[in-house]
Amino acid sequence: MRKKHLLKLTINGQKCEVAAYQTRTLLEVLREDLGLAGTKHGCEVGECGTCAVLLNGQPALSCLLLPAELEDHHITTIEGLSDAGRLDPLQTTFADLGAVQCGYCTPGILLVAKALFAENPQPSRAEIEEALGGNLCRCTGYLKIFEAIELAANEHHRKAA
């Protein structure tokens, strides 16, 4: 019987302990051991961006991370993007502008967009395109996603002003 190891992680602001095989990636621990199935996977080898989470606010591919190395980090998953049922403005504009088709790449893209906003609240179209360069989407052709990110940025700007 392979041994499981106790991991102490901070996920969506909550400290948690979980026993998992040492060979498991953060993606597998999130989905299989912690029941946080909102993080999706499209390749499990770091090629599609679907499994993106935030590591201390920076986008990271959970399929390439070993959780034992992340005990001092803050991990944010899609479950942590909305606050007690209150949608993040990005989630609202994605839903309103049809940026979600099958919805499978959506969690990863929302988190990458969130990280982009943290550094650059008014990104240009080119900056959005570049930020999402590692996230594949097969349904939308990306255009509605760009528009939803731009709308969220504009609304944020309008509220701030």
Place this chain on the structure above:
Amino acid sequence: MNIIGKPLRKVDAVSKCIGRTMFADDIVLPQMLYAKILRSTRPYARIRNIDTSAAESLEGVKAILLGRELPITFGILPVSQDEHTLAIDVVRYAGEPVAAVAAVDEETAEEAVRRIKVEYEDLPPIMSIEDGLKPTDTPIQAYAEDGNIHKTVSFTFGDTDAAFEKADLVLDGLFFYQGNTHLPLEQHASVALYHPEDRLTLWSSTQTPHYVHRALARVLEMTPNRIQVIACPNGGGFGGKSDPFSHEIAVAKLAMKAGKPVKIALTREEVFYCHRGRHPVLMRAKLGVSKDGNFTGLSFQTILDGGAYGSYGVASTYYTGALQTTTYHLPAYKFEGARLFTNKPPCGPKRGHGTPQPRLGLEIQIDKAAELLGIDPADLRLRNLVPADSLTVNWLTIRTIGLRRCIEKIVEASGWKDKFRKLPYGRGVGLACSCYLTGAGLPIYWNNMPQSGVQLKFDRSGLVTIFCGSTDIGQGSDSILAYIVAEVLGIDCSSIRVVTGDTDLTPVDLGSYSSRVTLMTGNAAIQAAERARDLLDEAVAAELKIPRNRIVAAEGRMFDAEDPSRSVDFAKAVQLAEARFGTLGTTGCYSPPKSAAKFKGGGVGPSPTYSFSAAVVQLAVDRETGIIKIEKTWIAHDIGRAINPLLALGQVEGSVYMGLGEALMEEHEFRLGVHKTPSMLDYKSPTSMDICPVETILVEEPDPIGPFGAKEVGQGPLLPIPPAVCNAVYDAVGVRIDEIPVTPEKILSALKAKSQGKDGRYGPSSFPSVEYRDPVFVMPPWEGGDGRAMNEPEYTRKGT
């Protein structure tokens, strides 16, 4: 209208944005086991022996499955029941399932699969169209027509020889459309639960739960009423989840053997082996044109590289000849098609199913004809449009056709007249048109039942539950059902629950393929909702003591049209109707109209109605590197009516994106018998940095046969993109790339040839001789006849 035509949120949009939507791999059941499949490493080999002893002795292994335990074959088409769940005796492509294991966790199942030893005896693999046409002692499938020729088809509508005789210009050219794959972000996954009462439940990422239901019953030898198939929301489909798959059956059998629920989730590499993607097609297109720009006739030949199994391939073969006739009037048409078996993962239906390939050849030929005749390519197309309410040369019924407006709109929006042949060297514009089905006219297996059914249930709270067998693959079919029922009943989508894709709970809908769902489920939903309105209106009219025809439903209430102050809310209306008529429930269904074509093979191509698209692509070609930069795409799509314009635009933009991927980079290539690029890094697809701005124009001319006038939008807009790219490359740098993908290497090769005074072209140079079957002769409608064949040629071939 309060809902139809409005840019509303999808009913599942918020769930998807918060990561709450349950895809198949998100399902976890108590005591669930995990399965893995051992796949062939050989493209073509006999299996000498399979030794599972080392896997059996591994702790945590709960069940092992080999092919001989499931000897009954399956396949999507009744004529191609050629797949085993796991290979028996022979493997026919690298990646074919050979054995399956269920274990306590995924790691143990992986280790167990690694421990299974298979001894192979290699056979010479067939990896190309050229090899597939050679005589063979070891045909890949014994039921093929001849050697590795799976299927040939041949039709003649009118006299094409005479048509070419009287043409002033005959263009005869060869084209190649490379194979490519769907690449949905979600890898296929299934969960099987075998109940102690001898019942089976399968959750799966499938576009066609009804066909999976039938395949499971057949292979597992269970009566279908003991099997429940639930289609989970698909994380993208594009046709890649339309077949019943080995892993779906294997996981069910493993659950029965182990007595515990079992999940299987494929790796990305395995998804490439499931494939069923675009057939590589070699084509010969011969188009006759008079000097004043009228098409006199078309002859089209195709050879499809089918892969190792039938899948939808027979239908795909017909589709490479079916829709050349629906955009431009052809007085005479001849089609010959052949599909070959090769030792590759099976090809099948991808967005546009068998029609993007011939559309490439046809639309490039038209561009070439326009240049030779000195006619603008947009004008040449406008001159030849098929009229509305007409029959095509091959007896397809065209009802509404908004193609004229589509072409006029993109010509205007793109500034075509100021750009075509006028942009500086290195930049160009290209134009192409297309047409697609709004649902296949016939079901996949012959029957007289409806293709789509809807049931409505009414709760006293005013909640309406819609039950329908359709499957939401991201296109928004659940939302379309809700919008339509809400519109008819005058309620809000928040008063509606949608239950779809569950063979125990929902009436049959054939599945999310052939762009059939909005039209067929939509019409079924309208019928069910109008039947409910009959009951509700009568009950409310009695309550308000007014005639029934004065009842209006809107904004969650039912009013007296002549005195809107008198009304009841929708919940009250349901209660009144339930008191009057008993428990409320209605059904609706849809069957397509009968086809005018009555000849054998005429069942592929008919559709209730057709969508049309026209596109202009503007691009720049770097003459030093051959790299193409797409600057902008303008596309107009005849959708009849947009039920939700936001979702319609999303479908158009997604189609343009996928078309650009096929045109520029996506290709399924093989080396030494194995897939060359079975990963998302190596299989190139467009990223956010590759997509161009897309200006979409929805042309809305409601079609009387569509729900609220709607036609399809999910597939058709892909079709004009690849030929528009090829035509734009010619406008930019003066070389013809007669195949896709249009890679920088091909452009440089053609530019080099041109600079050396040779033909500035890259594309296939020869078309192999194929023994097509004798043609079925059918008289075009305007020459008389009744849609029947004038002959019924006996198909004979040596050895059959």
